[in-house]
Amino acid sequence: MNLKALIRPAIRSIKPYSSARDEFHGRNDDGLVFLDANENPFQNNLNRYPDPQQVLLKEKLALLKKISKNHILLGNGSDEVLDLIIRTFCEPNQDAVLTLTPTYGMYSVLAQLNAVKIQSVPLTSDFQMDEERVLSAVQDNTKVIFICSPNNPSGNLIHPKSIQRVLKTFNGVVVIDEAYIDFSSSKSWLSRLYEFPNLIVIQTLSKAYGLAGIRLGICYASEEIIAVLNSIKPPYNVNVLTQNAALEAISNRKNITHQIDTIVTEREKLIEKLQQISVVKTIFPSHSNFILCRVDDANKRYSELIGKGIIVRNRHGQPLCDNCLRITVGTPEENLKLMEALQQL
Ligand SMILES: *Cc1c(COP(=O)(O)O)cnc(C)c1O
Numbered sequence: 001m002n003l004k005a006l007i008r009p010a011i012r013s014i015k016p017y018s019s020a021r022d023e024f025h026g027r028n029d030d031g032l033v034f035l036d037a038n039e040n041p042f043q044n045n046l047n048r049y050p051d052p053q054q055v056l057l058k059e060k061l062a063l064l065k066k067i068s069k070n071h072i073l074l075g076n077g078s079d080e081v082l083d084l085i086i087r088t089f090c091e092p093n094q095d096a097v098l099t100l101t102p103t104y105g106m107y108s109v110l111a112q113l114n115a116v117k118i119q120s121v122p123l124t125s126d127f128q129m130d131e132e133r134v135l136s137a138v139q140d141n142t143k144v145i146f147i148c149s150p151n152n153p154s155g156n157l158i159h160p161k162s163i164q165r166v167l168k169t170f171n172g173v174v175v176i177d178e179a180y181i182d183f184s185s186s187k188s189w190l191s192r193l194y195e196f197p198n199l200i201v202i203q204t205l206s207k208a209y210g211l212a213g214i215r216l217g218i219c220y221a222s223e224e225i226i227a228v229l230n231s232i233k234p235p236y237n238v239n240v241l242t243q244n245a246a247l248e249a250i251s252n253r254k255n256i257t258h259q260i261d262t263i264v265t266e267r268e269k270l271i272e273k274l275q276q277i278s279v280v281k282t283i284f285p286s287h288s289n290f291i292l293c294r295v296d297d298a299n300k301r302y303s304e305l306i307g308k309g310i311i312v313r314n315r316h317g318q319p320l321c322d323n324c325l326r327i328t329v330g331t332p333e334e335n336l337k338l339m340e341a342l343q344q345l
Pocket residue numbers: 076077078079080104148152177179203204205206207212215216217
């Protein structure tokens with residue numbers, strides 16, 4: 001893969017905005033008088049712009065993930081990171097991204113927003129990637145392949161062998177979205193970053209870390225890719241409140257680990273109990289914090305559940321998801337309510 005050639009010419013030649021805090025950032029700011037960013041000087045803990053490079057947070061993450069901080073880019077949710085990737089590699093009205101359907105809806109929304117074509121290749125009936133089909137669908141203008149593993153909405157892991165084949169063969173960038181990796185027994189692709197210069201791994205604090213509200217997406221890639229994404233990101237894209245909350249969560253991981261264990265245990269219990277519900281026809285294997293199941297009539301059961309105060313996601317109408325509902329694993333109490341409601345249908 002020739003990275004230089006993959007990057008859009010307009011991005012290659014961009015001169016990044018240099019913020020006040022980029023031009024001067026003291027490690028120890030004590031005693032310094034900052035008159036460079038037109039901020040309000042009166043302290044309220046939020047009167048200063050955030051660190052544009054989120055150094056403290058990246059150092060913590062780097063330690064946790066055993067990787068250099070130069071391999072990390074942070075965004076306002078994964079959605080911002082995904083958008084930056086598309087804008088870096090795909091020329092509007094010319095290039096294309098490839099997605100494996102059914103999958104997370106934002107890949108195609110962001111592609112459309114950037115006037116980038118979408119090539120969708122369906123997953124197999126057991127929601128696996130047919131890598132032959134993917135590789136033969138690739139054209140000269142295919143720049144990015146999005147692989148969501150564990151996949152949303154199916155919940156399963158995509159076989160590592162198929163992913164590896166695509167990583168080795170495809171001449172563009174392969175994005176592996178690991179939003180749900182903490183609920184899986186499988187290893188993150190992060191450990192193989194050094195093997196594949198075209199690999200980008202995306203994670204988030206929105207799911208396992210219980211911080212969907214702060215919007216923090218994490219991108220891991222080669223130093224070269226990170227440097228390019230960095231040059232086009234909005235300067236202050238991760239705000240002070242988010243950086244502080246993320247630092248706190250990463251420093252106190254005990255609680256999170258316990259919650260993840262509970263969710264995984266509850267998931268397995270739910271799968272067992274769902275098998276005894278007559279309207280449930282198929283339960284798909286899950287490596288995530290949700291379960292996809294096929295019911296007799298998804299639209300009907302979805303409305304009935306709303307009537308009982310329980311909101312699930314109706315995925316009927318998505319490819320391969322006829323009559324499927326996606327159910328997030330809740331607290332033990334919430335899951336009991338769900339089961340009671342399902343038994344009454
Ligand atoms: C929920 C989810 C995300 C998270 O997006 P954020 O913008 O980080 O909240 C990313 N990818 C997939 C597949 C998801 O389901």
